[in-house]
Amino acid sequence: MTTPDHDxxxxxxxxxxxxxxxRIQKRHLEQRDLGITPAQSRLLRTLAHFSDPPRMADLAESLEVVPRAVTTLVDGLEASGKVRRVPDPANRRVIRIELTDDGRKALRELRSxxxxxxxxxxxxxxxxxREVLGELLDTLVGDMPERGRRC
Known part of the structure; x- marks a missing residue:
């Protein structure tokens, strides 16, 4: 006997x-011709949440991806001038990633x-x-870190 699948x-x-x-976000991004993929967009948004430039490992953890994926995304964004790699002032062997002025401009366009x-x-x-939907979504994503929740 099978049980009904209500969910x-x-x-x-x-x-x-x-x-x-x-699909809709991708179309809006393409209309702005930023040359940024959705994955790069996510990295830029994540990068903007850090008060100090993060390490690649910090970005990988926040994005919940393997570090190699972050390296590929950073390579592309660095080539287009949106981010730059900078040495950590406390440990020059550690590389941190920071937004450039072009990256901040792209981030404003992405938000728009x-x-x-x-x-x-x-x-x-x-x-x-919309209010009800927001409350329901807050309930469903309640286990997310605060920075990922809506205001």
Missing amino acids: GPLAEQLLRLTRRVH ARRAAAEEILAPLTDGQ
Whole structure:
């Protein structure tokens, strides 16, 4: 005897919404012609959360990826002038990653693109529905670090 799968359709809706969000954000990024991939965008946003330039290992941990993946992303962003590698003042063997002025400008553009994508995605919802959705999402992502939660 099989039991009904009550959560299956909901899980499928969440996955479809996630794919839609990624598609719309990617389109908004491409319209701005920043030459930044979604993964590079995520690294720049993560980098901006650090008060001091982080090590590659710190970025890998925050992004929950292997360090090699961060190296590849940093290589691309460094080549385009968005980040730079700098020696740690306390230990010159340690390399830290910092945003450049071009990186900060790109980050502002990325934020604008994300806001435009969010407006497009949330357009069918009333203010009340948005508030409820925000509360539900806070509940679902409650185990995330505070910097990842909405304000």
